Amino acid sequence: MRHRHPTVKGALSFSNPTVRAWLFQIIAVVTLVAIAIYLIHNTITNLNNRGITSGFAFLDRSAGFGIVQHLIDYQQGDTYGRVFLVGLLNTLLVSALCIVFASILGFFLGLARLSDNWLLRKLSTIYIETFRNIPPLLQIFFWYFAVLRNLPGPRQAVNAFDLLFLSNRGLYIPAPQLGEGLLAFLAAIIVAIAVSIGLYRYNTLRQIKTGQLRRTWPASLALIIGLPLLAHALFGAALHWDVPELRGFNFRGGMALIPELAALTLALSVYTSAFIAEIIRAGIQAVPYGQHEAARSLGLPNPVTLRQVIIPQALRVIIPPLTSQYLNIVKNSSLAAAIGYPDMVSLFAGTVLNQTGQAIETIAITMSVYLIISLTISLLMNLYNRRIALVER
Incomplete structure (x- = not known):
């Protein structure tokens, strides 16, 4: 008994599910591209008719208005x-x-x-x-x-x-201002945290081996408080504080929320x-x-x-x-x-x-x-x- 092999014509027929799936996908992609081209062309035409120049060059222009709250330095003349x-x-x-x-x-x-x-x-x-x-x-x-x-x-x-x-x-x-002992203060905190993590892991391994649990938080707390205080005494303050004061009808200095x-x-x-x-x-x-x-x-x-x-x-x-x-x-x-x-x-x-x-x-x-x-x-x-x-x- 001879087996029939599918012909090229049958493989490309619309009744083939694979052909239909690819055809529908192609139609969807072409439709989306056509809609995108129409929207872009329509937008460009409207901008040209109104004399509006597109682009991001406006970011370099001066703003000319103030902002009540800003976490970085800002003046009215900034961009x-x-x-x-x-x-x-x-x-x-x-x-x-x-x-x-x-x-x-x-x-x-x-x-x-x-x-x-x-x-x-x-x-x-x-x-x-x-x-x-x-x-x-x-x-x-x-x-x-x-x-x-x-x-x-x-x-x-x-x-x-x-x-x-x-x-x-x-x-x-009060607003914090950086002091001369900032780097030493940060280094002390990092060392204290690293040693505290090491103590915790050592205590965990010891508990697994011996079944005895010892509290490590008193030593960790002493390190996290004591080392920064020692750095403060040796290298100076990490921060200085600008305290707000009432002057006239409003406060000056400090940080305003x-x-x-x-x-x-x-x-x-x-x-x-x-x-x-x-x-x-x-x-x-x-x-x-x-x-x-x-x-x-x-x-x-x-x-x-x-x-x-x-x-x-x-x-x-x-x-x-x-x-x-x-x-x-x-x-x-x-x-x-x-x-x-x-x-x-x-x-x-x-x-x-x-x-x-x-x-x-x-x-x-x-x-x-x-x-x-x-x-x-x-x-x-x-x-x-x-x-x-x-x-x-």
């Missing part, structure tokens, strides 16, 4: 490129503060939700169900207009030991901590209850069980949704434009865009920055998640 750096640093600042505060607050709220104490459990539930169901923009308005803007003026500011001053102009705190930063940090930290608390609770409850019983049968105290047994296993469930909350913090920080906090959106996609008319360039730069920040956070969290993941052997 738009400098404005970009100021906005970027302000965005990173508020994002980092919110991530830290929301993580700490959310962790303890998540534990409180599982507490045996009825009052603590109910209070944490009320907190979570209240703040996670109110839009973050409304929470920002509440902290800014209802709380912080109603604080007393600079002359009646809340004074803490003549070092901290809280008023409706913001929180004024403006109300917009405080309102944004409070609102986003409180809002996101409610979601993180539920993630923590779900992660702990995802650990099989047999792990609790096994730890209890070994006589481990509840804090040790939570720290050494439950949390390490719960992290494998917690990290992926926690990454999404960190990304939400970065993206929600763009709501700062509603109260005038000088972040990337307010400065670059707002003021700079209005002054230069370079809409495509400013929006593209702003979108790229948020994309890079989000991808970096995702990369770091995924690397940590991969490190703690269970590996089957």
